Amino acid sequence: MKKYKIAIVGASGFTGSELARLLARHPQVEITAITSETHTGKLFSDLHPQFFGILDMSLVSAESVSNSEVDIIFLALPHKISMEYAAKWKNLSAKIIDLSGDFRLSSPEVYKDWYLKEHTFPEGFKNAVYGLPELFADRIAKASLVANPGCYPTASILALAPLFAEGVVESDSVIIDAKSGLTGAGIKASEATHFSNVNENFKAYGIGVHRHTIEIEEQLSALGHFNSTIQFTPHLLPVDRGILVTAYATLKNPVKQNQLDEIYQKFYRGKTFVRLRNSPPGIKDVRGSHYCDIFPTWDERTQRVIIISAIDNLLKGAASQAVHNMNLMLGMEESIGLNQIPLRP
């Protein structure tokens, strides 16, 4: 069986190491390069001891990927850095899956408004496909550059997409209250992620300005064919991993619970990794897995829908979604390598 060659760029970080965990056991790929600029020459398993005896490859500089023959390059790099590599490698035959936010938005102008930086590879937007397989599997399969969605956007868009696609949402009525575990902030410690500032604490951040607001607005608006502003507020949870979204919306017309259920069942029929739940999901129900669990409810008293969704930010919110995209881009069965059962408890 042909094994595709894979490079993971940024393998010293959280999502890079999760990619390695999935790809090391993927039956149709072989990891040929894993990179770090800070730890070049060390073993991958020195940095991530869970791989001791399993993946003891040496970390190499990203520079060496330029000359190697690979089929897929995963960029597990911070935004603003990713675009530099996408530009540098634009003529390689390898397809690129970028886990950062550098190519998720509709244009370099919108990017500048929300990321407060001039985009240095604006041509990349022409080829980039938004990598949410439940919505865009056909386009992803033909793409050479996939913009893997953000973690909050994955949970938020999947929670609300059926309502937008059905055209039943009252414009500008959506409020998204989202909470993320600490690995969402990456491996580098900061004041915000310092143990003493998060332990037994819980707070909102990025109110009204978080860059995921526009990512969610653009994708949902496109589905519903209108421009809708969305109120999005993220919170930092004192846990390692997991995202919980609670979304509220007013509909154009009241519905019954069974009508709401039908909208969701129709939209997600055949989508292996969305589980429609009959009780509110918790982050532990999806931990270590590629599932997005969704619980849609109709509140008869307030005449609003309330949708709860849960994902593992490092997996469905990043690495396993990237592997799902890779499977599609290489024409393989979409769930290969992704059949983990959640880790609870």
Ligand SMILES: NC(=O)C1=CN([C@@H]2O[C@H](COP(=O)(O)OP(=O)(O)OC[C@H]3O[C@@H](n4cnc5c(N)ncnc54)[C@H](OP(=O)(O)O)[C@@H]3O)[C@@H](O)[C@H]2O)C=CC1
């Ligand atoms: N964490 C999460 O839950 C999610 C993350 N993402 C996105 O995925 C990307 C990776 O996230 P995450 O793994 O958390 O980030 P980390 O901070 O954990 O890792 C980032 C990696 O980038 C490398 N890096 C940093 N600067 C450079 C540079 N100038 N050149 C080359 N490599 C560099 C670092 O390696 P070294 O210093 O060793 O070179 C490190 O391995 C980010 O864009 C993030 O926003 C998306 C969804 C969810």
Ligand SMILES: CC(=O)N[C@@H](CCC(=O)OP(=O)(O)O)C(=O)O
């Ligand atoms: C908890 C936490 O800090 N989360 C990150 C978002 C996670 C993420 O990876 O988003 P991008 O890929 O779009 O950068 C944040 O709010 O900035």
